[in-house]
Amino acid sequence: xxxxxxxxxxxxxxxxxxxxxxxxxxxxxxxxxxxxxxxxxxxxxxxxxxxxxxxxxxxxxxxxxxxxxxxxxxxxxxxxxxxxxxxxxxxxxxxxxxxxxxxxxxxxxxxxxxxxxxxxxxxxxxxxxxxxxxxxxxxxxxxxxxxxxxxxxxxxxxxxxxxxxxxxxxxxxxxxxxxxxxxxxxxxxxxxxxxxxxxxxxxxxxxxxxxxxxxxxxxxxxxxxxxxxxxxxxxxxxxxxxxx
Numbered sequence: 658x659x660x661x662x663x664x665x666x667x668x669x670x671x672x673x674x675x676x677x678x679x680x681x682x683x684x685x686x687x688x689x690x691x692x693x694x695x696x697x698x699x700x701x702x703x704x705x706x707x708x709x710x711x712x713x714x715x716x717x718x719x720x721x722x723x724x725x726x727x728x729x730x731x732x733x734x735x736x737x738x739x740x741x742x743x744x745x746x747x748x749x750x751x752x753x754x755x756x757x758x759x760x761x762x763x764x765x766x767x768x769x770x771x772x773x774x775x776x777x778x779x780x781x782x783x784x785x786x787x788x789x790x791x792x793x794x795x796x797x798x799x800x801x802x803x804x805x806x807x808x809x810x811x812x813x814x815x816x817x818x819x820x821x822x823x824x825x826x827x828x829x830x831x832x833x834x835x836x837x838x839x840x841x842x843x844x845x846x847x848x849x850x851x852x853x854x855x856x857x858x859x860x861x862x863x864x865x866x867x868x869x870x871x872x873x874x875x876x877x878x879x880x881x882x883x884x885x886x887x888x889x890x891x892x893x894x895x896x897x898x899x900x901x
Contacts, residue, residue, distance in 0.1 A: 660691075660717040660718055660895060661691060661692065661693065661715050661716050661717055661718070662691060662692040662693075662716060662718050662719070662720055662892065662893045662895065663685075663692070663693050663694075663695065663708065663711025663712065663714070663716025663718065663719050663720070664688070664692060664693065664694045664695070664711075664719075664720045664722050664893075665694075665695055665697055665704055665707045665708050665711065665719060665720065665721050665722065665806060665810050666694060666695070666696055666697070666722045666723050667696075667697055667698055667699045667700075667703065667704065667723055667805065667806050668696075668699070668723060668724070669696065670875060670879055671722060671723040671724060671879070671882065672694060672696045673879075674879050674882045674883045674886060675688060675694060675722070675886055676688055676694065680694065680696045681696075682696050682697075682698060683695065683696070683697060683698070683703070683706065683707065683710070684696075684710075685710050685711055685714040688891075689891040690891075691891045691892045691893075692891060692892075692893065693711055693714055693715070693716060695707035695708075695710055695711050697806070699784075699805055699806070700782060700805050700806070701780070701782050701805060701806060701808065701809035702809070703806075704721070704805075704806035704807075704809040704810050705809040705810075705812070705813055708809065708810045708813040708814070709813060712813070712817055712819070716819075717819050718754075718757070718814075718819055718820045718821065718893075718895060719810050719813065719814050719819065719820075719821040719822075720821065720822055720823070720824060720893055721743075721804075721806055721807040721810040721811070721821065721822075721823045721824070721825070722823075722824050722825070722882070722886075723804065723806070723825060723826075723882070724804070724825060724826055724827070724828040724875070724878045724879075724882070725738060725778065725802040725803060725804040725825040725826070725827055725828065726784070726785055726791065726802060726803045726804070726827070726828065726829045726835075727791075727801070727802055727827045727829065727830040727831045727833075728779065728785075728791050728794060728795040728800055728801055728802055728803055728831055729776065729795065729800075729801040729802070729831065730831050730832075731831075732773065732801060732802065732827055732830060732831065733771070733827065733830060734827050734828060734829070734830055734873075734874040734877045734878060735771055735826060735827065735874075735877030735878055735880065735881045736771045736772070736773055736826065736827045736881070737765060737770050737771060737772045737773065737824070737825070737826050737827075737881050737882075737885050738772075738773050738776070738778065738801065738802055738823075738824075738825045738826070738827065739753075739758060739761060739762055739765065739772070739773075739774065739822065739823065739824055739825075740753070740776060740777055740778040740801070740802075740807075740823050740825075741753065741758070741774075741775060741776070741777065742777040742778070743777065743778050743780055743807045743808050743811045743823060744777050744778070744779050744780065744798055744800060744808065745780055745781075745808035745812075746780075746781050746782060746808075748798065749808075750777070751808065751811035751812065751814075751815060751821075753811075753820075753821055753822045753823060754820030754821065754822060757820050757822050757893075757894060757895055758822050760894040760895070761822055761824070761889060761893065761894035762774055763894075764888045764889055764890065764894050765885055765888050765889070767888065768884060768885070768887075768888035770881060770884055770885055770888065771881065773801060775801075776800065776801035776802070777798070777799070777800045777801065778800060778801070778802050778803070778804060778807055778823060778825065779794060779798050779800035779802070779803045779804075780803070780804055780805060780806065780807045780808030780809070780811075781794070781803060781804075781805060782805065783805070784805065784835070784840070785803055786834065786835040786836075786837050786840070787834050787835075788831070788832055788833070788834055791803070791831055792831075795831070802825065802827060804825060807823045807825070810823075811823075822893070824882070824885055824889070826877075826878040826879070826881040826882045826885070827878060828874050828875055828877075828878040829874055830874075833874070835871075836867055839867070839871070
């Protein structure tokens with residue numbers, strides 16, 4: 658038996674890639690006999706709580722699943738990343754389970770997905786919204802992409818002595834600025850706050866022109882994630898590795 662995989666995902670659009678269930682936030686929901694999911698909200702503390710809840714519910718392996726921002730030049734929206742290393746803001750590194758990661762990479766490559774196999778993922782407690790911020794973090798850490806949750810998931814896996822992998826799709830690219838005022842228009846789970854979004858657009862009408870591009874990039878990322886999840890299968894490739 659390959660065991661039970663717990664999937665940590667921060668945003669509602671990421672979770673919808675995996676299930677049409679109406680998930681209750683910060684609660685564990687069963688996907689298949691081999692996997693469960695927790696929709697945690699953004700940030701390391703939320704991800705840590707979700708990872709621990711999944712383990713308490715029976716998971717003996719963890720996946721950090723969702724989108725990431727590009728740091729490496731030329732890394733395009735919709736590219737899939739299964740990093741060999743996760744770094745936190747203090748440059749502490751966590752290594753995904755090598756056998757599991759190798760099995761997963763084989764499945765992803767067989768599906769002919771746009772895939773970056775090498776490089777590290779930087780995980781920070783705050784988003785990088787500007788080209789300047791991304792450039793500074795790229796120079797400091799040499800990571801190819803950035804998210805907010807994977808290091809927290811990796812730390813829990815390390816503490817509990819269970820395997821983990823990370824599967825992320827690039828949404829915003831290195832040269833994309835993400836307008837900070839739009840962040841106020843979504844909640845911690847990536848869902849629009851209608852009133853706040855409307856107020857933001859009324860104060861900054863020029864942001865209307867940004868919305869189609871943001872939607873296109875998220876669409877590319879989630880389509881890649883959906884194809885990746887289908888290629889990974891219900892066991893996320895763990896049936897090709899030795900059991901825990």
